[in-house]
Amino acid sequence: MAAWSEGYVADIPYALGFYRETVPAHLALAALSVGRHPGSVASPRRVLELGIGMGLNSVLAAASNPATQFEGIDFNPLHIAHARGLAEAADLSNISLLEASFQDLAAVAQEGQHDLDLIVLHGILSWVSAEAHEAILTIVRRRLKPGGLLYVSYNCMPGWAPFLPMQRLMREVGKRNSGRSDKSVGAAIDLAQALAKEGALYFAANTGLAQRLERMASMDRGYLPHEYLNANWHIFHFADVAEMFGRAKLDFVSSATLVENADGLALPAGARTRIEAEADPIFKETLRDLASNKQFRRDLFGRGTGALTGQEQSALIAGTRFTLAVPRAKVTFTFPTLMGDLSGKAELYGPIADRLAQGPASFSEIAALPVFQAGGAGTVLQALTLLVHGGQVLPLPATPTMDFAPAQRLNSVLAEKMSQGRTYNFLAAPLAGSGVQATNLELLMLSALRAGTRETADTMSAALTERMQPLGLAFLTDGKPETEPRVIRARTEGEAHGFLTEKLPLWRQLGVI
Structure with missing residues (x-):
């Protein structure tokens, strides 16, 4: 392990990926859908992504939002070189990419700098050291504007609890394997599957592990080492993450996984009444995680982004515009949720898809469709939430670009x-x-x-x-x-x-x- 890597897997690059939940338009909708003001992320001037991996997410977001300035930081020079190569080949002028650690960036951040509308932190929190966590907090405190938003995703309890010994086994195999990290992961999976077949009681007591190992065996070996072999591996309780960012004056806003904000779609029926009655938002999320056995969270925190009145929320949502993300013929009305796949009624969702097939439409235009005259705005919002969650519809920025x-x-x-x-x-x-x-x-x-x-x-x-x-x-x-x-x-x-x-x-x- 290279000394500069601080225990993070650095001998193979991170997998290429784009995460639509991290873009400003999606996050603005996430806040609005729960009655919170989207703040300056509705028309952001500056966005920072901490830990960009290979950088496709940052570069693609910058190309799609040319009026916004993007910053990306990663301490792996291979990652930064790759991202710069894409940005330079596309002649993008609104993105800067820095090879540095979070500690380096924190050291140069100024008190009261407050120049960022959005900070994106995808997955990284689970895999970096306590010192890096403090540096992240310093960056957030010094640079996020009042009215700005933080997106942070991470592995969480209680869903990961049964797998903790398995991760430690994989880490120990990696420490004893002199080959590349992807080879170590393969050796660890082979060992675990052998132990399961040989009757190891850990696997017998955790019946879902065998299926999970089968899935892992077919996954990208360039990704798995980053997930399982890092020296730092933190599985968070939501309350601890909320407390961490509360020290930077941030409050919990919502999940960026839109469907998880609707108790009727994200919780077992028997637990809904108890959880809906809970007034403390932090404890409510703890109960929701237990009820759904949550493994991964995509949280949105705000710095001074307050609650909207009903009239304010209605006015802002009414003007939000949407577009199809897939051809009309490929739109389906089956949506993945933590409670299993949900099948939507074609007579309800079909008219939305038909209208969007003609071109982008606002929430108010969709709400005016005959099928929604009896259901009201809540029915429209849930339908659009599910279509966005399923990746079939995208919200448009408040001020869409004409520079393609x-x-x-x-x-x-x-x-x-x-x-x-x-x-x-x-x-x-x-x-x-x-x-x-x-x-x-x-x-x-x-x-x-x-x-x-x-x-x-x-x-x-x-x-x-x-x-x-x-x-x-x-x-x-x-x-x-x-x-x-x-x-x-x-x-x-x-x-x-x-x-x-x-x-x-x-x-x-x-x-x-």
Whole structure:
């Protein structure tokens, strides 16, 4: 372990990812949906992400929100070099990236600096030292504006409690393995599965572990070491995190996982009455975590962001605009929740999807649809909350950008890197100030479009085939690579047709291309 890493896994880079819950428009909606003022995050001037990993999240957010200045910090030089490479290739002028520790940044933060509207801290809190926690708190206290928001996600109790001995086993295997961290993770999983088969009582007493190990065995080995092998590994109770940031004058606002703010959707029916009656917001969250066996939290804390009156909330929500994030034909009405998948009524959710298929619409425009005349604003808010939670709808920024050029430059860079074998499965969607998922094949077809391929199924199909072959990409049939030319041609033609008729029109609307 390198001395500068402070016990954090640094021999392999962190996984590439984009997290839509971290963007300003989503967080503004999270606050509004529980009756709290979104503060300056509604139209932010400056955003800081602490611990950016490979930096795709920060770079994509900057490209999608060109009127906002973004800062990203990480102490791994490989991470910063990668993020700078993307930002420079896309000629982004509104992002600065710094290789430094949180302690370094805290040391130069000034008392009363208060220049940030939003601080993003995704996952990092669980994996860094107590000294780094204090540095984070110093940065928040000195730099977050009154009216600013903090997003912090972390592993939590009680859901992680049964896995604590398993993580320690993995850590001990890693300490005794001289190979790379991804190899250590594989060795640890193999050992744990062997112990389970040999009758170790820990696994017998915790019946969910075997299934969890099976899932881990199929996960990205570039991600798992960062989750399980760090020397610092903190599984927090919510009350402790609330107390920590309370020292910087921050109050709990809501979960950024929108569905978790609705007791009717996030709690067992038998526990709802007791929990809804609890007045202390910190203790209420503790009860909610126990009731749902919460493993991961995405919390939103505010510095002086007060409660809204009913009239204020209604006025702000009425003007909030929404757009589809997936083609209308791909919209489903099944939503994942902690209580299992929830199936929405097509007669309720279908009209929303139909309206948004025509273009972005405000909350008040959606509420005016005939299907909602009897249900009221609460029904509309819950429906939109579930659609946003499911990743099928995105809220728009309060002042959406009309400058799509930075995002489109970044998307061209990402598509070209896919054609060279580098996989980035997200693209910037500047209309929403956010990002959307893209498959490998869609990125290859975007690369073909950028190279001048005509927008016909035949030409796009041929271009897709041409780009797949050097990368070793193949269609699978029954889990095996397809070799029959007739079948391959039909599959590429189907992909091209779907891209041209469904995905491309949506991407144009979102400003992706």
